[in-house]
Amino acid sequence: MEPPGVAHASDPHFADRVRESFDRQNAMHLIQATLPLVEHGRTEIHLPHWHGVEQQHGFVHGGVVGMIADSAAGYAAMTMVPPSASVLTVEYKMNLMAPADGEKLIARGEVVRSGRTLIVTRAEVFAVKDGKESLCALMQQTIMVMHGRTEK
Amino acid sequence: MEPPGVAHASDPHFADRVRESFDRQNAMHLIQATLPLVEHGRTEIHLPHWHGVEQQHGFVHGGVVGMIADSAAGYAAMTMVPPSASVLTVEYKMNLMAPADGEKLIARGEVVRSGRTLIVTRAEVFAVKDGKESLCALMQQTIMVMHGRTEK
Amino acid sequence: MEPPGVAHASDPHFADRVRESFDRQNAMHLIQATLPLVEHGRTEIHLPHWHGVEQQHGFVHGGVVGMIADSAAGYAAMTMVPPSASVLTVEYKMNLMAPADGEKLIARGEVVRSGRTLIVTRAEVFAVKDGKESLCALMQQTIMVMHGRTEK
Amino acid sequence: MEPPGVAHASDPHFADRVRESFDRQNAMHLIQATLPLVEHGRTEIHLPHWHGVEQQHGFVHGGVVGMIADSAAGYAAMTMVPPSASVLTVEYKMNLMAPADGEKLIARGEVVRSGRTLIVTRAEVFAVKDGKESLCALMQQTIMVMHGRTEK
Numbered sequence: 001m002e003p004p005g006v007a008h009a010s011d012p013h014f015a016d017r018v019r020e021s022f023d024r025q026n027a028m029h030l031i032q033a034t035l036p037l038v039e040h041g042r043t044e045i046h047l048p049h050w051h052g053v054e055q056q057h058g059f060v061h062g063g064v065v066g067m068i069a070d071s072a073a074g075y076a077a078m079t080m081v082p083p084s085a086s087v088l089t090v091e092y093k094m095n096l097m098a099p100a101d102g103e104k105l106i107a108r109g110e111v112v113r114s115g116r117t118l119i120v121t122r123a124e125v126f127a128v129k130d131g132k133e134s135l136c137a138l139m140q141q142t143i144m145v146m147h148g149r150t151e152k
Numbered sequence: 153m154e155p156p157g158v159a160h161a162s163d164p165h166f167a168d169r170v171r172e173s174f175d176r177q178n179a180m181h182l183i184q185a186t187l188p189l190v191e192h193g194r195t196e197i198h199l200p201h202w203h204g205v206e207q208q209h210g211f212v213h214g215g216v217v218g219m220i221a222d223s224a225a226g227y228a229a230m231t232m233v234p235p236s237a238s239v240l241t242v243e244y245k246m247n248l249m250a251p252a253d254g255e256k257l258i259a260r261g262e263v264v265r266s267g268r269t270l271i272v273t274r275a276e277v278f279a280v281k282d283g284k285e286s287l288c289a290l291m292q293q294t295i296m297v298m299h300g301r302t303e304k
Numbered sequence: 305m306e307p308p309g310v311a312h313a314s315d316p317h318f319a320d321r322v323r324e325s326f327d328r329q330n331a332m333h334l335i336q337a338t339l340p341l342v343e344h345g346r347t348e349i350h351l352p353h354w355h356g357v358e359q360q361h362g363f364v365h366g367g368v369v370g371m372i373a374d375s376a377a378g379y380a381a382m383t384m385v386p387p388s389a390s391v392l393t394v395e396y397k398m399n400l401m402a403p404a405d406g407e408k409l410i411a412r413g414e415v416v417r418s419g420r421t422l423i424v425t426r427a428e429v430f431a432v433k434d435g436k437e438s439l440c441a442l443m444q445q446t447i448m449v450m451h452g453r454t455e456k
Numbered sequence: 457m458e459p460p461g462v463a464h465a466s467d468p469h470f471a472d473r474v475r476e477s478f479d480r481q482n483a484m485h486l487i488q489a490t491l492p493l494v495e496h497g498r499t500e501i502h503l504p505h506w507h508g509v510e511q512q513h514g515f516v517h518g519g520v521v522g523m524i525a526d527s528a529a530g531y532a533a534m535t536m537v538p539p540s541a542s543v544l545t546v547e548y549k550m551n552l553m554a555p556a557d558g559e560k561l562i563a564r565g566e567v568v569r570s571g572r573t574l575i576v577t578r579a580e581v582f583a584v585k586d587g588k589e590s591l592c593a594l595m596q597q598t599i600m601v602m603h604g605r606t607e608k
Contacts, residue, residue, distance in 0.1 A: 021208050024207075024208035025206070025207050025208050025213065026203055026204050026205065026206040026207075026213075027204065027205050027206060027207060027212075027213035027215060027216055028213075029204075030182065030183070030204045030205065031182070051178055052178050052179065052181075052182045053178065053179050053182065054177070054178040054179060055176075055177050055178075055179060056173050056176035056177050056303055057303070060179075061177065061178075061179035061180075061219070062222060062241050063179060063215070063216075063218055063219025063220075063222050063223060064179055064215075064219065066215055066218045066219065066222065066244075067213065067215025067216065067218065067219065068215075070214060070215050070218065071215060088248075089214050089248050090247065090248065090546070090574060090598060091245065091246060091247040091248065091547065091598055092218075092245070092246060093243065093244070093245035093246075093397040093444060093549055094243060094244060094245075095242065095243040095424050095444065095446060096240075096241050096242065096243065097416070097417045097419075097424050098417070112401070112439075112442055113401045113402070113439065113442075115401075117573070117600070118546060118600070120399050120401050120442060122442075122444075135416075135417065138416055138417075138424060138426075138444060140397060140399065140426075140442060140444045142399060142546060142547055142598060144573070144574070151208055151209070242394070242422060242446060243395065243446055245397055245549040245596060247576045247596065247598060249568070249569045249571075249576050250569070264553070264591075264594055265553045265554070265591065265594075267553075269421070269448070270394060270448070272551050272553050272594060274594075274596075287568070287569065290568055290569075290576060290578070290596060292549060292551065292578075292594060292596045294394060294395055294446060294551060296421070296422070325512050328511075328512035329510070329511050329512050329517065330507055330508050330509065330510040330511075330517075331508065331509050331510060331511060331516075331517035331519060331520055332517075333508075334486065334487070334508040334509065335486070355482055356482055356483065356485075356486045357482065357483050357486065358481070358482040358483060359480075359481050359482075359483060360477050360480035360481050360607055361607070364483075365481065365482075365483035365484075365523070366526060366545050367483060367519070367520075367522055367523025367524075367526045367527060368483055368519075368523065370519055370522045370523065370526065370548075371517070371519025371520065371522065371523065372519075374518060374519050374522065375519060392552075393518050393552050394551065394552065395549065395550060395551040395552065396522075396549070396550060397547065397548070397549035397550075398547060398548060398549075399546065399547040400544075400545050400546065400547065455512055455513070
């Protein structure tokens, strides 16, 4: 547990920084993930269901579900830090609650508590089938703020 | 916590079942992972470092590290169950302890406790750089055994 | 991940069962915890701040925070199962986000997804200081349903 | 994930500091836990099975198992930091794998990776019954080092 958080200076360009970082992640391109929503303290990553991300039953692979949950929550944290800082995932825990069965997935990440050094986040992943969302995964995550280290 | 485990009948063909399942996972092919070791209660997944699995700093993406850790430990669990059963990841927790920096990664999964319905596993992921291994991630996982449901 | 859940038969006496189980837990009495709220899918456990539950800085011990979070969420799960079943904690993950500083703590547990065999829950723990609540811990948990095994 | 760790200066009196901190924890006294082993990077906490720490089935309460696992691993981390620093639990994840059934419990904590700001640890809890140990819980934990803040 960390001592009471020091508010981070607000950065009007946080969404640009987050989108540029996302664009530099080859692994997000590899799985065809996109980042359609970046707000202060929360983001959404979308993933189409295509053959390359499937496991042996034809659902989206649990590891891929983890990738988008981890990234959505990590980028939610990044919206809270000053431009002179970057963020790193310390750890996360994820429950896979139902098969990721649908035409696309939506991972919604949000900040729960923002401290100076550590940010706690969570993410929910929904499978969208015939336009209807169902919750398939739940994640809780710890992010570290690296002050004075931009992503460049 | 589960009541004392009932030993699973030993299956002489467990390695074949595990390899066949791995081969059906498109997502493992997508990231170019391989499964060179399958023993009773443990497996290894290897991943070459190539551009498609990188994050923004040129290291292997933490989500990809999670994918191979999850799979290595899940397949370690699968070696313990009878041919008439399959396994599902209930949840996992992973610490990313150092950048996944090297020419390849090795995820080593092993079973800690095998019960009739639940199997607890752990995995360590090592980055291999100039032939030297360093531990970069640690995972603890819960697997559910689905009796009477083969992967087909 | 578990296959789609089968709805549990509703039990009109769930709150009585939960309260009776809580009363049989010596460890809850030892720390002076109480269970003032039991609803379908959620509960609250309260803990006064007294010297016996303190750590070295005079805040409530993180392990005690974990005890009430684990129990609040586990009992939220128990409200969902039939009288012929009992529940067990498979695992939980908890972030301690701020010192548990106040005159009492409130742990709020709730069910996120209820399957036939596994129930996923979460809990938040608040410190109440001068009547004002602040979030100090966040937990995510997996519960197993033991069908045909009452607590007696 | 944190950048490569900076080795902490070795403190010849680490065991004294750890024992003094343990002695200041009322909650450890409340449950009758003791700290018979403190080595560099690992500790052991012992807990007698007595009525006050039981759950409804007469086993040791899972929350109490969590308390000793959390503390054993946290104190293992504390052995690695300089006298001018203190440690805080950021988060932990614990699997309860078997009933804590026996005349006493032993929690063994150890450091997996020690960085400048974060230390990753794990703990195993064994139930000792008729002199025979069996593994009943497994924990993975993240500890934060507070430089320049002694426990006083």
